[in-house]
Amino acid sequence: MPEATPHDPTPAVPADTASSVTGRIELYTHEPMVNWLSPLQLLMTAVRVAVAQIIGAFADARAVQAALNPAVSNPPMQVSAGSDGATWVDYLADTGDGWHSTYSMALCVSQPVHLQGENQALPRAGVLLLGGDQVYPTPANSGYRTRFLDPFRAAFPAPVPADATANSEIPIVVPDAPLMVATPGNHDWYDGLRGFAQLFCIGEPIGGWRTAQRTSYYVLQLPHGWWIWGLDLQLESEIDRQQYEYFRGMHAKLAPGDRVVLCTPEPSWIDEMQRVARSQRRTLPTMETRTPRFRSLSRIELLLGDHLAVVLAGDMHHYARYTPRTGTDGPERFTCGGGGAFLHGTHQLPETPSPISIGATRQHYRLADSVYPDKATSRRLRDRAWQLPARNASFCALVALLYFLLDWILHSATPPAGSMIGSGGLMAALSQVEVGFAQTPDVWRLLLRALARSPSSVLFILAIVAFFAALATRGPKGLFSLDGLAGALHGLLHVALAFALLWVFTRINVHHFGIHAADWRLVPLLLIEILFVGGLLGGLLFGIWMVLANRLWGLHMEEVFSSQGIDDYKCLLRMRFDADTLTIHPLKLESVCRRWSLGQGVQALRKFGHTWRLRANPDARGPRFVPASGETPPPMAIQRIEAPIVVHRHPQRTSP
Structure with a gap:
């Protein structure tokens, strides 16, 4: 800490x-990094997600915002050019996790950046675009204050008046302060957008930044015919009618030759590329359709047409750029979610994905070479996930507790008199079997006889198998797909480990220590043994399985990184808008300050x-x-990810 x-x-x-x-x-x-495998954290986040989805289905906060802020009172926010005629804008997404990473990145966007190894400095931006998920895991329990406000106000504080009182919390308005605007991500919606609206939509400053947006979606008008549009696509819903009508009105303000940078909560085009690829591999028609967020994004892109220059997204905590293939048209598409949250890998990003359709136009893309972290580093970091017991002791303890409960329930099943197990119960029978590979069939026969008399144990096992099958089948794939079967195998391995622990410790406790199988002391002793040994072995099994399943079948792409909570490998975009060009500087901070x-x-x-x-x-x-x-100050440790990308305001159109 x-x-x-x-x-x-x-x-x-x-x-x-x-x-x-x-x-x-x-x-x-x-704040420390969020432990995504903490049992309490998993439970609280799951409840928040469920509540947010239920409430969001019946009460959409965007409709209330639109009613309170009609288009006539919600004009584009005007942004002025600097003394050199250029406008500098930063893009930072997925902030609000651990202090070290979030504060390091807040320092980077609050100061000029001195490029390491180059005799060049990029000036501080006049606008900070926050690309979504400003707080993790949820806005509950002062999440915005401790995980977002604290690091950003500390990095770029408002000046202290000479007559400040000891407990002054009065907002300080700074003349010519840089502008901060935000796009909500799914984590911002977990309280129905209440905290987001109170933070970004009431016009109060955040440290040395000012805020001006009135709704969770916005439009910025920059000099020289450049615009920035920010979308709010809620959780998994379509774009709401009021927001779409708002952007239709903004589209009418565009002059010929104007170009738009579009900010969206997630890179839904990657999901769409993968969906198209899956449909092409199938011999039978599929019912899988576009995700709601890509449908909504494609509607806005279709509305913009040739005005669209660049699409920016966070949600995935890495840097990647999809650029149109030679001879084809389409906007540059950036994923840049390195604002502070745990790292996501890049090794599973498609290199030459299937084309996506915007209206009647098919867009052909390729993945630019300079992803960050690079794919070799991503695989190396992925392979460290086997060290799970050293990072998530509480999760390993939960796994061990499930082992113990399964063993206890199975042992508690009372066999009929004269059965193979006998009056001493399952533990007494297991204690008579010497531990060894050759005796495994005998043990399985004992366990199967016990399971035949314990419906609760069978239900417990089915629940474990179903959980691991569901964990492996996120997205459109069902439990009975190949991914689901692989997940079920993972669950069965944990069940087998639970039985193996019962056999080994029963043999030790009853046969070697001489504790009678009916002695009450055997249960707490077994609990202690399974918590320590079972937690270690169960954590290793879970970690090793994630690595192997990702290597072999591409499963657990989220868990293999979230379980590690890697706070290094951060990234941001610093953009320069000129009269004829937009120059995008992709920047990285390889190691955060600690x-x-x-x-x-x-x-x-x-x-x-x-x-x-x-x-x-x-x-x-x-x-x-x-x-x-x-420690090296973060702004001094910034490096380029790749050479600047130049987008022209008047591009020459090409044909495929």
């Missing part, structure tokens, strides 16, 4: 003298857990936390 170093540049102020010192009291929480000291003009009053209570003096202007001695 982040700690202030012993050589902090400013000493702590005693709490009892705080009231006599001028300055502003500020609180910052250094050791912090207090910034200039900041005093530590107290630290409780992960939360800092600071006093910012009137002369405090820079970041509240700076890299500790020996």
Whole structure:
């Protein structure tokens, strides 16, 4: 966890003298990365997702926003050019996870970027586009405050007035402040968009940034005929009628030759490319159709036509660019979700995907060479997922607890008198079988006889198998597909491990330790043994299976990375809009900072857990936390992912 170093540049102020010192009291929480396999986290997130989907189906917050903000009162936000005639815009998506990664990226977008290894600096942008999922896992429990607001306000704080009171929380409006606009992702919708609207749609500043959008969708009008449109496609719904009519009105404002950069919550074109490829491989017609988000995106793209220049998306936490194949037309399509959340791999991205259709036009794409991380690195990081027990002890404990419950339920099934198992129960029978490979058939016969008399055990096993089958079949594939069968095999391996643990520990406890099979002490002893050994072996089985299943069948692409919580390999786009060209600089931060000291003009009053209570003096202007001695400041460690991509405002049209 982040700690202030012993050589902090400013000493702590005693709490009892705080009231006599001028300055502003500020609180910052250094949150760790979300543990996506934590049992409690899994349960809470699942409940939030279910509630959000149910409520979203009946009450769409976008309709309320449209009613309160009709198009006449929601005009395009005007963006001015800089002194050199250019407009600089940053794109950052999937923020709001751990402090180290999110704060490092917040520092990058709040300052000029000095390209490592080059004698060049890119100026700070006048607009920050947030591409979705500003908070993880959900907005609940002050999620926006601790995981988004704290790092961004600390990286680019508003100035402290000379007459600031000790507990001042009054927003400070900064003249000519850069603009922050946001597109909601699925995680922003898990509270029905309430927190998102309160944060971005009421016009209050966020640190040194200003906000101006009135709804969760927006339009920016830049100089020289450039526009930026931001879509809100909710969870899995179609674009709402009011939003579509709003963009139809904005389309009427476009002049001939104007170009639009489109921001969408997720790269749904990749799903569409894979869907088309699946349909081409099948000999029988398929009922699989476009996802709602791609249908909605294609409607807006069809509306824009030749005005569309670039499509930006987050959601996938890596950098990838799909560019039109030589001789074909279409917008450049970027995925850049490296704002702070855990890393996603790139090794399964299709190189030359099947063409997608926008209206009657078929667009042919290829994957640009410079994905980030590169595919070799992605595979290497994937292969580390077997180390699951070292990273997710609580998840391994949950797996071990399921083993114990299955074994306990099976043992508790009372056999009839004179059965093969005998009056001593399953444990007494197992304790008589020496542990060894040759004895495995005898053990399985015992277990099958016990299962025949324990319907609850059979149901428990079926539930385990169904869970792992469902885990392997995200998307359109059903439980009875090949992926589902592979997942079912994974579940059966865990069931077999649970039985093996019961056999081994029963043999040790009853035969070697001399504890009677009916002794009550055998149950808590078995629980302790399975928690430690079963947790380790179960975690290893889960981790190794994820790696092998991904290598062999491409399964568990999400879990193989989310289970690791990799906070390095971040990325952003810094874009320059000129009269005739848009120049996009894809940038990467390979390693985030992990050791912090207090910034200039900041005093530590107290630290409780992960939360800092600071006093910012009137002369405090820079970041509240700076890299500790020996750490490279994130803006100085930025490198290029690939050469700048130039998009012309008046492109020459080509024919396939």
